[in-house]
Amino acid sequence: MTTADALTYLSIPADADPEQLFPAREQMAFTLGFHIILVPFGVALTTLMLIAHHRGLRKGDTEALLLARRWSKVAAVLFAVGAVTGTVLSFELGILWPGLMKNYGSAFGFPFAVEGLFFFLEAIFVSLYIYGWDRMRPWAHFWCGVPVSLAGLGGTASVVAANAWMNQPAGITLEHGKVVAVRPAEVYFNGAFWLEFLHMFIAAYIVAGFVVAGVYAAGMLRGRRDRYHRVGFVTGFAVAAYALPVQILVGDTIARQVFGDEPAKFAAIELLPTTSSHVPETLGGVLADGEVRYGLKIPDLASLLAGFRPSTRIDGLEAVPAQVRPTDAEATVVHWAFDIMVGTSFLLLAVALWFTWLWWLRRDRLATSRWFLRCASACGVVAVLCLESGWVVTEVGRQPWIVVGHLLTRDAVATHGNLWPFFGTVLALYSAVGAAAVWVLRAMARRWRQQGDAAAPVPYGPEHEVREGPVS
Amino acid sequence: MANLVTVFLFLGVIAYGLLAGADFGAGFWDLLAGGARRGRAPRALIDASLAPVWEANHTWLIYCLVILWSGFPTAFAALTTTCYIPLGVAALGIVLRGAGFAFRKVSLRTPEQRLYGAAFAASSVLTPFCFGSVAGALASGRVPAGGGGNALTSWLNPSGVLGGVLAVLVCAHLAAVYLTVTARRRGDGDLFRYFCVRGLASGVLAGAVSAGGIFVLRADVPRLFHNLTHRSLPLVLLAALGGLAGLVLLRAEEVRGLREAAAAAVALVLGGWGVSQYPYLLGTHVSLQDAASPDATLGVLVGVACVAGVLILPSLILLFRVVGRPGVDGRPPRRRS
Numbered sequence: 001m002t003t004a005d006a007l008t009y010l011s012i013p014a015d016a017d018p019e020q021l022f023p024a025r026e027q028m029a030f031t032l033g034f035h036i037i038l039v040p041f042g043v044a045l046t047t048l049m050l051i052a053h054h055r056g057l058r059k060g061d062t063e064a065l066l067l068a069r070r071w072s073k074v075a076a077v078l079f080a081v082g083a084v085t086g087t088v089l090s091f092e093l094g095i096l097w098p099g100l101m102k103n104y105g106s107a108f109g110f111p112f113a114v115e116g117l118f119f120f121l122e123a124i125f126v127s128l129y130i131y132g133w134d135r136m137r138p139w140a141h142f143w144c145g146v147p148v149s150l151a152g153l154g155g156t157a158s159v160v161a162a163n164a165w166m167n168q169p170a171g172i173t174l175e176h177g178k179v180v181a182v183r184p185a186e187v188y189f190n191g192a193f194w195l196e197f198l199h200m201f202i203a204a205y206i207v208a209g210f211v212v213a214g215v216y217a218a219g220m221l222r223g224r225r226d227r228y229h230r231v232g233f234v235t236g237f238a239v240a241a242y243a244l245p246v247q248i249l250v251g252d253t254i255a256r257q258v259f260g261d262e263p264a265k266f267a268a269i270e271l272l273p274t275t276s277s278h279v280p281e282t283l284g285g286v287l288a289d290g291e292v293r294y295g296l297k298i299p300d301l302a303s304l305l306a307g308f309r310p311s312t313r314i315d316g317l318e319a320v321p322a323q324v325r326p327t328d329a330e331a332t333v334v335h336w337a338f339d340i341m342v343g344t345s346f347l348l349l350a351v352a353l354w355f356t357w358l359w360w361l362r363r364d365r366l367a368t369s370r371w372f373l374r375c376a377s378a379c380g381v382v383a384v385l386c387l388e389s390g391w392v393v394t395e396v397g398r399q400p401w402i403v404v405g406h407l408l409t410r411d412a413v414a415t416h417g418n419l420w421p422f423f424g425t426v427l428a429l430y431s432a433v434g435a436a437a438v439w440v441l442r443a444m445a446r447r448w449r450q451q452g453d454a455a456a457p458v459p460y461g462p463e464h465e466v467r468e469g470p471v472s
Numbered sequence: 473m474a475n476l477v478t479v480f481l482f483l484g485v486i487a488y489g490l491l492a493g494a495d496f497g498a499g500f501w502d503l504l505a506g507g508a509r510r511g512r513a514p515r516a517l518i519d520a521s522l523a524p525v526w527e528a529n530h531t532w533l534i535y536c537l538v539i540l541w542s543g544f545p546t547a548f549a550a551l552t553t554t555c556y557i558p559l560g561v562a563a564l565g566i567v568l569r570g571a572g573f574a575f576r577k578v579s580l581r582t583p584e585q586r587l588y589g590a591a592f593a594a595s596s597v598l599t600p601f602c603f604g605s606v607a608g609a610l611a612s613g614r615v616p617a618g619g620g621g622n623a624l625t626s627w628l629n630p631s632g633v634l635g636g637v638l639a640v641l642v643c644a645h646l647a648a649v650y651l652t653v654t655a656r657r658r659g660d661g662d663l664f665r666y667f668c669v670r671g672l673a674s675g676v677l678a679g680a681v682s683a684g685g686i687f688v689l690r691a692d693v694p695r696l697f698h699n700l701t702h703r704s705l706p707l708v709l710l711a712a713l714g715g716l717a718g719l720v721l722l723r724a725e726e727v728r729g730l731r732e733a734a735a736a737a738v739a740l741v742l743g744g745w746g747v748s749q750y751p752y753l754l755g756t757h758v759s760l761q762d763a764a765s766p767d768a769t770l771g772v773l774v775g776v777a778c779v780a781g782v783l784i785l786p787s788l789i790l791l792f793r794v795v796g797r798p799g800v801d802g803r804p805p806r807r808r809s
Contacts, residue, residue: 073578080574083527084567090537091563094552098619101552105545106765113538113776120535120780123527124787128794131524135794147787182768416553416620422560429564433571436588440575447580 017410023419024096025409027426029395031088034430036391037384038082042122043152043201044208044239045075046129050145052235057138063228067235069133070448071212074441076130081437083123085430096419099412100402106179107172107187108162108403114188115158122151156204157197164192166403167394168261174406191261195254196394202247203390207383209240210348214380215445217373225367234366237376240383241352248345252305258397259306262404263315265397268326268334270302271295274316279303283339287328290317324408330399337392344386351375473771474764477543480777481536482746486739488532490646493639493738495526497647499569499596500640501670502589508582514651515589517663521654523577524795528788530570535780543773546617547753547763553619554626555609558602565599568592597640604639608632611745612693613755630692634685641678642738648674649718649734656727664725672722675734679715682741695756699748707747711740 049071056065090112094101100108125147132141171186172179213236216229259266267273271282273290279302285295300310317325326334354375358366366372402409498518505511505518541548552559572592579585605627612631615621626632648671655663690697700708714737721730751759764770 077574077578080527080570083530084570087530087534087566088563090534091552091559094537094541094548095556095560095563098549098553101541102546102549102619105541105548106769109538109542109545110769110772110776113542113773116531116534116538117776117780117784120528120531120784121787123531124784124791127524127528128787128791131791131795180766182766184768184772414553414556417556417623422556425564429567433567436571436575440578443580444578 018413018415020096020415020417020419021410021413023423024413027419027423028092028096030423031085031092031426031430032395033388033391034434035082035085035089036387037207038078038085039156040204040207040211040387041075041078042082043156043204045071045078045212046126046145046152047149047205048208048212048235048239049075050142050149051239052231053142053145057142061231063231064235066228067232072130072133073444075126077437077440077444079123079126081433083119085433086119088426095422096414097402097412098414100407103177103407103412104169104172104179104403107169107182108165110182110184111158111161111165111188114161115155118151118155118158122148122155125151152204153201156201158188160197160200161188161190161193163394164196165190166401167196167265167398168192169403169406192257195250195257199247199250199254199390202243202250203387205243206240206247206348207380207387209236209238209243210383211380212236213240214377217377217379220367221370221373221377230367233376237352237355237379240348240379241355244345244349244352248349251342251345256306259314262397264317264320264324264326265334265393266306267315267317267320268331268397269338269393270314271331271335272302272314272316273318275313275319276316277303277311277313279306279312279314281305282335284336286332287317287335290328324400326397326399330396334393334397337389337396340389341386341393344382344389348379348382348386351379473767473774474543474760477539477764477770477773477777478746478750478760480774481539481543482743483777484532484536484539485746486742488529488536489642489738489742490735491525491529492532493600493643494646494650495522495529496596496600496640497643497645497674498522498651499573499593500644501647501651501667503593503597508586513660513663514666517651517655517658517660519577521651522573525791526570526573528791530566533566539773539777542769543765544753544760544763545765547615547758550615550617550619550621550754550758551606551610554615554621554623555606557623558606558609558627562599562602562606565595565602568595569599600639600643601636604635604637605632606635607639607745608635610754611635611696611749613757615754617754617758630688634681634688638678638681638685641674641681642741645671645674645678646734646738649722649730652722653727653731668722668725671734672719675715675719675722679712679719682715696745696748700744704744704747707740707744711737711744713737714740 049068052064052071053068055061056063056068125144129141129145129148132144135141136144165187168191170190171183171188173181213233216233216236219229220233255266255269258269270279271285271287271292272279273287273292278300280297280299281301282292283296283298285292287293303310303312303314306312306314317331320326351372354372355366358369358372398404400408400410402412498521502511502515502518505514540551568591572588572590572595576585576588576592579588608629608631609615609621609627612629614626614629614632627636648667652664652667652671655667686697686700689700714733718730718733718737721727721733751761753760753763
């Protein structure tokens with residue numbers, strides 16, 4: 001079904017937005033934006049932990065082994081927070097977006113069933129791994145961690161399959177607007193699936209790698225330049241630095257796919273009001289009253305990037321039917337998010353190249369170059385910013401649709417009750433949980449530094465049987 | 473096909489009830505364990521028995537949700553647009569509970585532990601109450617087929633409150649029974665008696681509320697009452713028998729078969745509800761068949777459930793076994809008695 005077909009039975013005036021639409025969108029954005037920061041740690045920190053673990057076992061490297069053990073404790077806390085905030089999202093799908101679940105649950109919903117399977121495996125093997133220190137033979141214990149990484153891969157694929165389906169719905173037969181047949185393989189492996197999945201999966205490794213490296217870079221800046229800090233830093237940074245060029249290549253390919261398959265999103269990304277060729281690449285700027293103001297224009301670049309020649313025609317926002325055209329504000333947000341994503345990626349790439357240069361030519365400078373360490377310790381935050389803006393591009397870029405061409409976001413939202421108290425409570429609760437998580441992790445690190453591991457209680461670990469309950 | 477998916481859904485509900493239910497109940501006893509010094513020993517036992525398994529147990533909820541929304545999407549939307557208050561509270565309760573528990577484990581200072589512990593324990597009581605009341609709303613037919621039922625009276629009514637209170641009590645009983653057995657295994661006589669008494673009290677209370685609940689259902693949901701006393705009577709009687717057997721074993725301070733008896737009683741009650749409700753998903757107005765997704769989706773769900781049976785169950789068993797295993801480097805062996 002094309003957008004034009006859909007419009008024949010969607011003839012709602014633009015001012016008919018239910019009052020629940022705004023709080024629902026903001027709440028979903030906030031909770032998803034919170035959860036997505038935890039995803040890289042469930043998906044990729046566990047792999048970093050296994051890399052360190054493998055090195056520790058293979059080469060008898062005690063520092064690497066200690067890193068693996070401590071990372072597993074950090075992963076335990078973050079995995080718990082990720083598990084519960086992920087559960088809230090499943091409730092929100094029903095509470096905030098009943099129209100989506102009611103009409104398309106039979107197609108949109110089942111990739112989550114597959115994801116549930118992977119999440120189950122992940123939860124079981126994370127517990128086994130964390131609890132298995134000192135309880136299992138070393139290599140058997142190591143292999144208990146491998147399913148965690150694999151389940152992270154499968155889980156990411158499944159969640160992204162559902163999201164990609166909203167961008168490029170496929171595999172359903174409709175009769176009078178009702179889904180009467182589903183072709184599961186087409187739903188799961190829809191047109192946007194492979195690249196979007198790859199993009200998110202690599203992003204998880206980049207974010208986890210840079211955040212981990214950033215922690216040890218900050219430690220080295222404070223004078224802790226021992227081997228433990230260097231191994232921790234290099235393990236994280238190297239993984240992220242290797243992944244980054246691949247990610248930029250994938251991102252570039254996706255942009256061309258969006259150009260071909262999701263023209264409305266591409267027009268918003270390029271902040272292009274009118275269809276034309278020789279489209280300049282606009283950096284920054286705002287769209288107001290259908291015109292681009294401010295911003296830096298690089299002639300022909302957008303056309304060149306989209307079709308490899310300056311004469312490439314790009315559809316502007318005017319090509320989108322007026323009723324389903326993103327607002328000026330939405331297009332500006334998408335455009336800025338895209339610019340921030342690309343800009344931060346190249347910033348990170350520059351630091352990664354710096355790292356490579358130091359690694360090959362002046363390895364002794366790696367731990368002593370203060371400016372490099374300062375930049376490296378900022379990379380974690382920059383990578384999170386990059387991840388968030390990429391997510392804004394795909395989600396806001398789809399508006400006003402929740403399922404492109406099939407269902408408008410305003411038709412999917414709950415129409416009963418006042419959602420503000422729910423949103424308010426969520427805001428307060430998540431702020432508290434986020435602050436407490438940071439606080440708890442910092443306290444753990446401080447304790448490790450001051451008292452070593454033996455004195456520190458282990459979350460989910462066997463030592464805990466010795467020291468339990470409140471200490472007064 | 474819809475029936476098969478329902479069976480798998482109900483197996484998930486029972487697993488969630490037996491495993492996560494006990495985790496919720498442990499939070500109930502954590503809440504009542506008293507001050508930091510007095511409650512130290514029971515809280516330590518609760519911590520040690522929950523920590524390795526609660527996330528895996530929690531995952532059964534995700535399993536039930538995804539099967540419900542993919543397999544019966546219209547009924548799912550009807551439920552969420554009607555019971556959004558208890559469902560929203562339950563979701564927030566789950567966040568508080570998980571975060572509180574995870575943070576308490578890694579905190580050393582008593583005031584912090586108190587704060588996180590209170591968040592964990594209080595939400596462990598609130599969440600099962602909400603789930604129980606949603607079950608009551610569903611069973612008593614107060615969720616309209618198109619959704620958007622009354623946001624308050626749909627679950628704040630005799631059946632909903634009965635469901636909520638019963639859920640809290642049953643969770644508490646299950647937890648007390650499991651913790652009694654764990655305390656005995658560790659050879660801790662004080663904690664054994666501590667949880668034995670609480671198991672008895674909560675068991676008697678849960679039994680009394682269940683018996684009284686029959687009359688509530690008779691007045692409030694005649695069809696369910698009729699089916700419980702006819703079609704599902706064998707299950708109901710067996711459940712009562714299991715519950716009684718558990719109480720007798722607790723009274724005799726005998727742990728062999730204790731967990732099995734209590735778990736069987738709870739599973740049979742849930743099963744009895746399912747059988748009485750069949751073939752309807754919502755009250756008596758939406759049947760499973762009406763609400764079911766196209767066959768291909770149901771097929772995927774059956775496939776997922778089968779793969780779960782092949783992959784998840786052995787992994788879970790491995791986890792439960794390793795948790796009870798002593799360390800490889802000569803840590804104290806598990807005590808049996």
